[in-house]
Amino acid sequence: MSLLLIEAFYGGSHKQLMDLLHQEIEDSVLYSLPAKKWHWRARTSALYFMQNIPPSESYRVLFTSSVLNLAELVALRPDLGKLRKILYFHENQLVYPVRKSQERDFQYGYNQILSCLVAEIVVFNSAFNMESFLKSIGSFLKMIPDHRPKDLESMIRPKCRVLYFPIRFPDLGLSVPHHRRSPEKTTDCEAAETSSRSTSLPSNTQSGTNESMDPHISEEEQKTGEQTxxxxxxxxxxxxxVPHEISSASPAxxxxxxxxxxxxxxxxxxxxxxxxxxxxxxxxxxxxxxxxxxxxxxxxxxxxxxxxxxxxxxxxxxxxxxxxxxxxxxxxxxxxxxxxxxxxxxxxxxxxxxxxxxxxxxxxxxxxxxxxxxxxxxxxxxxxxxxxxxxxxxxxxxxxxxxxxxxxxxxxxARFSWEALSGRFRSLLAAEPGKDS
Structure with a gap:
């Protein structure tokens, strides 16, 4: 397996991205921890993965989210440190909101800075994420009482790029109300709708009863004019x-x-x-x-x-x-x-x-x-x-x-869809980086 995927918090959008990449990118392997106790994942997951990722000479690229302290992992596993290391930021801890300033744990943001320093490529899911992180490094490090490091933003910025989170949007088909369908899809939808009416609806539709009913409200609700x-x-x-298609044979x-x-x-x-x-x-x-x-x-x-x-x-x-x-x-x-x-x-x-x-x-x-x-x-x-x-x-x-x-x-x-972004992700994760990576 040339692509090593590591997710320390395997839930929500983190899971969604890793599952998509593991499914779509050939020759990949995924190691993860459940999405529980986030703070402990950020603190200790490197030690877990050090013990549970078997050595392999086939690994070429390591892709992980910023929950993992990448600096710790590559120090514990020098063999993984030799890989092309890509760090993906779903969020950043330098500007993550806390209820009181004293509640901010310095270690989480510090871990992310260290991870950026050892990664070859640092990817953010939005320009806002990237700029808020980079521009906050200086002020964040002022929490260190003395002997503060310098120029870290200038060291990290050249590695950074924005690559939007790729969403696999479902094909909603006829489950989308008629008045919401985009003009370019109306013809196909109406054709499919006509076909479904002729093959799927019960015989009493000939009277026109179901033709006037909202497919998103049950028959009983429409009779009473209420939603339950x-x-x-x-x-x-x-x-x-769950398939990526949601269809309906409901009338207009x-x-x-x-x-x-x-x-x-x-x-x-x-x-x-x-x-x-x-x-x-x-x-x-x-x-x-x-x-x-x-x-x-x-x-x-x-x-x-x-x-x-x-x-x-x-x-x-x-x-x-x-x-x-x-x-x-x-x-x-x-x-x-x-x-x-x-x-x-x-x-x-x-x-x-x-x-x-x-x-x-x-x-x-x-x-x-x-x-x-x-x-x-x-x-x-x-x-x-x-x-x-x-x-x-x-x-x-x-x-x-x-x-x-x-x-x-x-x-x-559509610019946020996997279809639109897949080429850039494939190039990014290739063992031999292409011109778009």
Missing amino acids: EEPNNQNASASEH LDTSRVHQRPLHIVWPHRWEHDKDPETFFSSLLKLKERGLPFNVSVLGETFADVPDVFLKFRTTLGSSVLHWGYLSSKAEYFRVLSMADVAISTAKHEFFGVAMLEAVHCGCYPLCPKSLVYPEIFAAEYLYSTPEQLVKRLQKFCTRPDLVRKHRFQGEI
Whole structure:
């Protein structure tokens, strides 16, 4: 195996990237640790991998995320130190938000600086990530009381480059509402839809009953004009193989019916303080106090310590909640995103934002802070500067949900797809680097 993949925190986007590369890059092998106890992974994973990665003369390239202290590993394993070492930053600890400055553990950022010094190539998932890291090195090292190292930014910068996180967007097919389909895909979708109607629908469709029904609302819900809370798919197997196609034989959407549904808001982020759930829930509470109709799906992965705000607002939001909690089935996760109207980020920390791009791919209108990586990814119309601006935008959408349901995203998310980025990744990870690496 010429490509050695090492992931010290095998979960979330870290797992997503490693699985994709391991699947797509021939002659690769992957070693990982579960995505638990992040702080201990950052402190001690080098020692674990030193003992558990067998020596091999076939290794040529080592690719790892910045959770691993690469300097420790190559010191412990001189054979791995001879490889072409590539370090990938999903985030950086120099500007990672902490609640109080004294809570910042110097060691994590210091480990990342050391890893950059021993790597041949340092890759960041966004320009924001790269520049925030490099420009913070000097001020970060001022925490050292004396005998501080100098000129580390100038030593590391020439190794650095930006290579966006590659997303394998699912083929949603007919599960995307008719009014959200892009013009270039409408013909194919309508052709497939016509075919599915003639072969898949029950005989009573001849009366036209199903022709006027929203495929994303059950027949019973449409009869009553209400949506019921859907069960959270907590029991789906995390190891379940999920195909990259989500299809539906449902008939076309009755847009007049859709416009009667409350705005469906989705928050698809980790349940941790750096995603600022407090601002998100306080915004929803203001909508509720003003008597504005909306439904909400709060998704995202949870860890050992769940902020208390989630338990509090689950009760407060009551019947407005459609989905609550992590959906381990990717197919179900994308189905919920394709049903939603608006995807919200309130993050205090975001260096790329896979969840928001996936939501946009599924037809959601994004609303993101005008900070962090978001101005690099989204046009100005999708950004807000203050929580008050977020509430104002949501208030407008609650009263006119058709505004977002008819909206076509202004941007190009295909540039973040694996198809668009695969060539650069293959060149980067080749044993013999090419001109694009």
